[in-house]
Amino acid sequence: xxxxxxxxxxxxxxxxxxxxxxxxxxxxxxxxxxxxxxxxxxxxxxxxxxxxxxxxxxxxxxxxxxxxxxxxxxxxxxxxxxxxxxxxxxxxxxxxxxxxxxxxxxxxxxxxxxxxxxxxxxxxxxxxxxxxxxxxxxxxxxxxxxxxxxxxxxxxxxxxxxxxxxxxxxxxxxxxxxxxxxxxxxxxxxxxxxxxxxxxxxxxxxxxxxx
Amino acid sequence: xxxxxxxxxxxxxxxxxxxxxxxxxxxxxxxxxxxxxxxxxxxxxxxxxxxxxxxxxxxxxxxxxxxxxxxxxxxxxxxxxxxxxxxxxxxxxxxxxxxxxxxxxxxxxxxxxxxxxxxxxxxxxxxxxxxxxxxxxxxxxxxxxxxxxxxxxxxxxxxxxxxxxxxxxxxxxxxxxxxxxxxxxxxxxxxxxxxxxxxxxxxxxxxxxxx
DNA sequence: CTACTAGTGTGGACGTCGTCCACAAGCGCT
DNA sequence: AGCGCTTGTGGACGACGTCCACACTAGTAG
Numbered sequence: 001x002x003x004x005x006x007x008x009x010x011x012x013x014x015x016x017x018x019x020x021x022x023x024x025x026x027x028x029x030x031x032x033x034x035x036x037x038x039x040x041x042x043x044x045x046x047x048x049x050x051x052x053x054x055x056x057x058x059x060x061x062x063x064x065x066x067x068x069x070x071x072x073x074x075x076x077x078x079x080x081x082x083x084x085x086x087x088x089x090x091x092x093x094x095x096x097x098x099x100x101x102x103x104x105x106x107x108x109x110x111x112x113x114x115x116x117x118x119x120x121x122x123x124x125x126x127x128x129x130x131x132x133x134x135x136x137x138x139x140x141x142x143x144x145x146x147x148x149x150x151x152x153x154x155x156x157x158x159x160x161x162x163x164x165x166x167x168x169x170x171x172x173x174x175x176x177x178x179x180x181x182x183x184x185x186x187x188x189x190x191x192x193x194x195x196x197x198x199x200x201x202x203x204x205x206x207x208x209x210x211x
Numbered sequence: 212x213x214x215x216x217x218x219x220x221x222x223x224x225x226x227x228x229x230x231x232x233x234x235x236x237x238x239x240x241x242x243x244x245x246x247x248x249x250x251x252x253x254x255x256x257x258x259x260x261x262x263x264x265x266x267x268x269x270x271x272x273x274x275x276x277x278x279x280x281x282x283x284x285x286x287x288x289x290x291x292x293x294x295x296x297x298x299x300x301x302x303x304x305x306x307x308x309x310x311x312x313x314x315x316x317x318x319x320x321x322x323x324x325x326x327x328x329x330x331x332x333x334x335x336x337x338x339x340x341x342x343x344x345x346x347x348x349x350x351x352x353x354x355x356x357x358x359x360x361x362x363x364x365x366x367x368x369x370x371x372x373x374x375x376x377x378x379x380x381x382x383x384x385x386x387x388x389x390x391x392x393x394x395x396x397x398x399x400x401x402x403x404x405x406x407x408x409x410x411x412x413x414x415x416x417x418x419x420x421x422x
Numbered sequence: 423c424t425a426c427t428a429g430t431g432t433g434g435a436c437g438t439c440g441t442c443c444a445c446a447a448g449c450g451c452t
Numbered sequence: 453a454g455c456g457c458t459t460g461t462g463g464a465c466g467a468c469g470t471c472c473a474c475a476c477t478a479g480t481a482g
């Protein structure tokens with residue numbers, strides 16, 4: 001990857017848009033959204049700065065594309081965690097385990113990939129686009145949709161009254177997202193691994209109980 | 212305010228550091244932390260860009276000072292809300308009302324002053340400094356300390372088992388902070404006032420119940 | 423009252439950034 | 453073979469953070 005094209009094979013790059021996004025993701029990985037710098041992105045792609053303007057109106061638009069990709073990565077990471085979940089036969093316990101696993105995976109993703117996490121979830125987006133395909137993981141679902149499904153399962157298992165279902169995703173998401181942000185760049189920044197895991201479990205537990 | 216010193220009264224400004232912070236806060240108010248631009252700050256203060264370097268090592272350091280000030284403003288806003296709280300005589304109900312009021316005020320501050328909120332709570336800081344005087348509101352307490360006190364009251368009222376007290380502030384804070392962030396620049400951005408208030412109350416309720 | 427020194431603001435410069443405009447080169451069509 | 457659209461290039465502009473050398477002011481020491 002990122003083989004430097006010493007002499008450009010063709011004048012037309014072929015997949016510049018895609019290449020720029022990938023490089024942008026790499027930049028975001030190490031430095032967060034602020035590190036997605038247009039000039040550096042094009043430089044690493046082996047192309048003039050202005051070339052980006054043929055595929056993105058703006059640095060903003062590049063960043064949004066990178067953000068989508070980062071959300072997709074988060075979704076994939078969550079899905080992987082979910083695959084490791086064996087059903088116990090008890091629908092209620094399974095539904096709860098599902099919620100917990102999503103919450104844990106969310107916070108863990110933030111810890112493991114702080115730059116990507118911030119790129120994914122702190123670049124302004126509308127709720128409308130929360131289900132857009134570009135944000136979906138390899139399983140075809142966005143993080144938001146994964147959470148929604150888990151809450152549905154909770155309702156089906158009779159552990160969440162249907163009248164409390166609407167808006168429950170905001171509730172659950174807020175809790176884990178808040179923890180992730182505080183750990184990443186907030187006042188909880190100095191906590192060590194064990195303390196973060198403890199806080200994580202605590203928050204998830206409180207939310208599952210309090211929904 | 213901001214009277215342009217057409218001819219500088221004295222060559223020595225006298226309170227440049229303070230003036231820069233105030234202008235910085237004003238910039239943050241309308242544009243968030245990214246808007247705290249060193250050159251613009253000095254320009255509005257009527258001073259050369261380099262003058263700032265006599266008082267701050269960095270743009271980072273200016274920003275941190277602005278962040279502290281913004282946290283102090285948040286604390287003041289929360290304290291104001293708390294003053295409006297009349298005791299009901301029931302210690303338990305009072306303690307719960309306290310927690311709720313803090314949560315509501317936190318989210319409301321984020322809505323009312325999005326720029327300051329982001330300046331206050333998304334500029335990286337250590338937990339160690341969460342109690343530093345510069346972040347305190349007019350009542351002398353930081354937002355974090357206000358929350359801690361409310362949780363103590365909850366314990367005293369017997370509504371929170373003492374063994375669950377440690378770490379409870381992270382839990383409570385995470386929930387409201389997460390909601391605030393999602394509303395400000397996350398996927399909940401498009402929600403209208405009523406929906407936000409509903410989500411806010413829901414989150415606070417869930418956390419009070421789930422602690 | 424004068425001279426030194428430390429502190430504070432100025433001026434100019436450098437490199438980087440996002441973005442714009444004019445141009446050139448390749449590709450697909452007729 | 454030639455035309456036109458798309459895509460990449462080159463150079464430029466203004467704004468930013470930061471650095472260095474300088475200038476002025478104030479307080480202190482002689």
